[in-house]
Amino acid sequence: MTTSFVLNGNPTTLQADPTMPLLWAIREVAGLPGTKFGCGMALCGACTVHLDGKAIRSCVTPLSTVAGRKVTTIEGLVTTPAKAVQAAWVKLQVPQCGYCQSGQIMSATALLETNPAPSDADIDSAMSGNICRCATYTRIRAAIHAAADSIKV
Amino acid sequence: MTANTLSAAPTRREFLKSAGTAGAVALTIGFEWVGAARRSLAAAVAPGAAATFTPNAFLQIGADNSVTVIAKHVEMGQGAYTGIATVVAEELDADWSLVRVESAPADVKRYANLAFGTIQGTGGSSAMANSWTQLREAGGKARAMLLAAAAKEWKVPVADLTVEEGTVYHAGKKLKATFGALVATAATLPVPETVQLKDPKDFKLIGRRAPRVDAAAKSDGTAQFTIDVALPGMLVALLQRPPLFGATVKTFDAAPAAAIPGVVKVVQVPGGVAVVAQSFWAAKQGRDALIIQWDDSKAEKRSTAQLLDEYRRLADQPAASARKEGDAAQAIKNSARKVSASYEFPYLAHAPMEPLDAVVKLTAERCEIWAGDQFQTIDQANAAHTAGLDPQQVSIHTLYAGGSFGRRANVGSDYIVEAVSIAKAYGADGTPIKLQWTREDDIRGGLYRPMYFHKLEAGLDDKGQLNGWRHVIVGQSIMAGGAFAGMIKDGVDPTSVEGASTIAYAIPNISVDLATTKTGVPVLWWRVVGSSHTTYAVEAFIDEVAHAAGQDGFTFRRKLLEHQPRMKAVLELAAEKAGWNTPLPPGKGRGIAVAEAFKTYVAQVAEVSVGKDGQVKVDRVVCAVDCGTPINPDIIAAQMEGGIGFGLGAALYGAITLKDGRIEQGNFNNYRVLRMNEMPKVEVHILPSTQPPTGVGEPGVAPLGPAVANAIFAATGKRNYVLPFPNA
Numbered sequence: 001m002t003t004s005f006v007l008n009g010n011p012t013t014l015q016a017d018p019t020m021p022l023l024w025a026i027r028e029v030a031g032l033p034g035t036k037f038g039c040g041m042a043l044c045g046a047c048t049v050h051l052d053g054k055a056i057r058s059c060v061t062p063l064s065t066v067a068g069r070k071v072t073t074i075e076g077l078v079t080t081p082a083k084a085v086q087a088a089w090v091k092l093q094v095p096q097c098g099y100c101q102s103g104q105i106m107s108a109t110a111l112l113e114t115n116p117a118p119s120d121a122d123i124d125s126a127m128s129g130n131i132c133r134c135a136t137y138t139r140i141r142a143a144i145h146a147a148a149d150s151i152k153v
Numbered sequence: 154m155t156a157n158t159l160s161a162a163p164t165r166r167e168f169l170k171s172a173g174t175a176g177a178v179a180l181t182i183g184f185e186w187v188g189a190a191r192r193s194l195a196a197a198v199a200p201g202a203a204a205t206f207t208p209n210a211f212l213q214i215g216a217d218n219s220v221t222v223i224a225k226h227v228e229m230g231q232g233a234y235t236g237i238a239t240v241v242a243e244e245l246d247a248d249w250s251l252v253r254v255e256s257a258p259a260d261v262k263r264y265a266n267l268a269f270g271t272i273q274g275t276g277g278s279s280a281m282a283n284s285w286t287q288l289r290e291a292g293g294k295a296r297a298m299l300l301a302a303a304a305k306e307w308k309v310p311v312a313d314l315t316v317e318e319g320t321v322y323h324a325g326k327k328l329k330a331t332f333g334a335l336v337a338t339a340a341t342l343p344v345p346e347t348v349q350l351k352d353p354k355d356f357k358l359i360g361r362r363a364p365r366v367d368a369a370a371k372s373d374g375t376a377q378f379t380i381d382v383a384l385p386g387m388l389v390a391l392l393q394r395p396p397l398f399g400a401t402v403k404t405f406d407a408a409p410a411a412a413i414p415g416v417v418k419v420v421q422v423p424g425g426v427a428v429v430a431q432s433f434w435a436a437k438q439g440r441d442a443l444i445i446q447w448d449d450s451k452a453e454k455r456s457t458a459q460l461l462d463e464y465r466r467l468a469d470q471p472a473a474s475a476r477k478e479g480d481a482a483q484a485i486k487n488s489a490r491k492v493s494a495s496y497e498f499p500y501l502a503h504a505p506m507e508p509l510d511a512v513v514k515l516t517a518e519r520c521e522i523w524a525g526d527q528f529q530t531i532d533q534a535n536a537a538h539t540a541g542l543d544p545q546q547v548s549i550h551t552l553y554a555g556g557s558f559g560r561r562a563n564v565g566s567d568y569i570v571e572a573v574s575i576a577k578a579y580g581a582d583g584t585p586i587k588l589q590w591t592r593e594d595d596i597r598g599g600l601y602r603p604m605y606f607h608k609l610e611a612g613l614d615d616k617g618q619l620n621g622w623r624h625v626i627v628g629q630s631i632m633a634g635g636a637f638a639g640m641i642k643d644g645v646d647p648t649s650v651e652g653a654s655t656i657a658y659a660i661p662n663i664s665v666d667l668a669t670t671k672t673g674v675p676v677l678w679w680r681v682v683g684s685s686h687t688t689y690a691v692e693a694f695i696d697e698v699a700h701a702a703g704q705d706g707f708t709f710r711r712k713l714l715e716h717q718p719r720m721k722a723v724l725e726l727a728a729e730k731a732g733w734n735t736p737l738p739p740g741k742g743r744g745i746a747v748a749e750a751f752k753t754y755v756a757q758v759a760e761v762s763v764g765k766d767g768q769v770k771v772d773r774v775v776c777a778v779d780c781g782t783p784i785n786p787d788i789i790a791a792q793m794e795g796g797i798g799f800g801l802g803a804a805l806y807g808a809i810t811l812k813d814g815r816i817e818q819g820n821f822n823n824y825r826v827l828r829m830n831e832m833p834k835v836e837v838h839i840l841p842s843t844q845p846p847t848g849v850g851e852p853g854v855a856p857l858g859p860a861v862a863n864a865i866f867a868a869t870g871k872r873n874y875v876l877p878f879p880n881a
Binding site for chain 2: 016017020021024027028029031032033034035036037038039040041043044046073074075077086089090093094095096097098099100101102105123124125127128129130131132133134135136137138139140141
């Protein structure tokens with residue numbers, strides 16, 4: 001079985017079980033390991049990618065769901081908000097172990113794409129599905145605000 | 154090499170200028186690991202390799218001016234790589250923008266943790282403390298050799314030379330040479346026996362906010378974790394472990410698993426039945442399809458409530474003495490006022506974000522392991538034993554660990570041994586196999602922070618002076634039966650009582666006793682180890698004693714710490730910065746707690762809001778820390794922030810419970826951890842110090858629980874004797 005979709009801007013056809021979660025198709029079939037496995041039940045957000053621009057949990061999304069659609073992973077971030085988020089992550093020294101940070105950055109980027117000036121409550125709402133066991137939360141919050149400020153027009 | 158992924162990496166001076174400001178710190182230093190092609194240290198340091206100067210086991214300087222620091226400690230989030238590089242680069246006077254970090258191979262002769270003796274490993278917040286002098290000397294001696302090389306080439310006295318940012322200068326003759334230009338000569342010179350280390354006032358990197366060497370790679374998805382290892386022909390294995398601790402495989406039917414497309418082989422190993430497949434998904438489906446009959450005749454089948462009943466009984470029976478001064482029982486008996494309380498602490502899972510994993514490539518002669526390895530030489534020995542090889546035949550590539558909190562440091566090397574045993578059962582034919590745990594495997598996999606029961610009594614005289622303190626602790630030993638069992642003295646595992654037996658308060662009559670239990674549940678150290686429970690018991694109880702004495706919790710503690718200057722100083726600083734005496738509106742409360750763990754002193758003041766439904770929201774935590782010489786204030790702050798979030802998650806939600814031996818939790822839905830919306834504001838204040846550095850990875854966890862509990866009491870008048878807090 002093959003599934004065709006746009007992965008990080010490139011038309012892509014993967015040969016894989018269509019029930020395979022998108023997470024594993026991205027990691028093991030497409031060879032893009034930046035997206036991480038954390039829980040397998042959409043509870044932790046480590047696997048967050050963008051599907052047609054919206055943050056989704058790839059660990060519970062069957063590959064077949066994305067046929068004909070656009071998937072963006074951490075490796076494919078190119079937009080101004082995405083670059084601002086990544087720069088803020090480095091500037092504020094957010095990562096500790098770093099394992100959850102791809103998912104955090106994908107959620108934060110999706111937030112800024114639709115809400116360029118999020119409040120703390122907006123950040124809570126968009127980011128509470130992403131667990132960080134190192135509890136880098138105070139810096140994630142500060143980095144999202146810093147990223148928003150850096151792209152303010 | 155991709156050391157500098159940004160083209161405009163600033164010089165060290167620019168970094169130092171910008172580090173204290175909000176200006177962009179663009180410096181990024183990559184830790185490079187290039188999969189199977191990673192060059193071995195041996196190859197890199199081979200004699201005759203003129204392009205490289207390897208003055209010692211911790212440093213290589215290339216003709217290209219690159220400075221490679223070899224880290225003997227795993228980077229699992231705590232900032233060890235950055236700290237290690239900072240200390241070496243400081244004494245070397247290296248150009249920080251050219252410094253990168255590589256992990257050391259398993260080699261106890263060169264890379265032992267000096268705090269552990271003859272073990273290479275990371276734990277007990279010891280990375281910087283044990284490496285401090287070793288790494289300073291490594292950098293300083295290399296600097297001296299480079300200076301000697303320049304002196305030889307230029308035929309000038311060493312005393313006339315200066316070094317700045319990786320370049321040696323002779324001001325008078327207007328000569329200069331980069332380290333790279335000097336490596337060939339330096340490599341021919343003898344290593345000095347001793348070296349004059351810098352006066353701390355001359356530090357240029359230590360004490361500054363050097364950017365983490367791993368921040369960029371961990372912000373663009375390129376950081377290499379074990380789960381990311383992809384080797385040619387690699388297969389993925391999932392292991393079905395027994396549903397009860399101590400159960401074993403009786404019989405199994407592999408056929409339904411083997412029928413799943415992509416499943417390559419089903420093998421039985423001592424730990425259960427493994428499904429080896431071409432992908433995670435096939436292995437997972439294969440494992441789900443396995444039919445296994447378990448022999449649970451020797452398994453642990455009790456429930457948490459039964460264990461707790463037994464622990465309560467043991468608290469009233471004679472136990473091993475961990476500390477005894479004066480006669481606590483008599484003093485309490487004779488006291489004007491008695492206070493008593495008992496506390497219950499659950500089993501806790503570490504739940505690092507990266508579920509445990511290891512890649513093993515095994516042949517009849519060699520075993521190669523990739524893992525976020527925390528106990529390299531213990532894991533090497535256990536892997537060798539499992540494979541039937543000598544330890545020298547086992548090599549370990551230590552990768553970034555996606556969190557650990559103690560989990561990857563276990564003397565049985567559980568996940569490493571599983572991976573090797575699967576590779577062996579598969580045929581030891583050199584096929585790389587990645588063992589991947591799922592979150593459920595992790596939560597139900599044991600090696601938990603032990604469950605404990607604490608009983609405390611105190612006596613106050615008629616002036617409100619604390620004159621007697623009795624503390625009984627009941628729980629399993631972490632060290633019993635393992636490589637660290639030699640540290641158990643007179644029936645006391647120090648990791649069961651630390652933080653309680655080491656209580657700093659001046660109390661004339663004190664006894665701390667331990668009753669060590671046995672259950673079938675495997676246990677392990679969990680971030681801040683003994684102090685993860687003892688500090689709660691001590692600091693919640695002392696608050697209750699202070700209240701009984703009619704005194705403020707801060708004032709009461711301070712008086713008992715008159716002869717503990719470092720403890721007292723963090724207590725005072727936290728109270729001052731938190732505005733301890735300023736009033737709070739109704740429904741809010743402020744609580745304080747202080748602890749020493751791994752020779753680091755931490756005090757925290759928590760401010761909480763308690764809703765009408767009893768719901769607790771921690772609004773703010775003010776933290777003061779004395780960890781000796783602060784090597785990197787930003788990483789110290791990050792570890793305090795993280796420790797506070799980690800401790801708060803455990804206090805509010807953390808519990809692993811058993812029902813007839815089965816673990817009742819399985820994933821983050823029922824083993825809850827802290828999330829973004831629950832994270833308080835955190836302020837960290839670091840005490841200036843020129844004492845040797847101590848660790849920061851763990852101590853920030855210790856005072857958080859009791860500070861919050863004491864704040865809840867201040868807000869509601871209710872004490873929490875059971876962890877996690879029932880109302881959360």
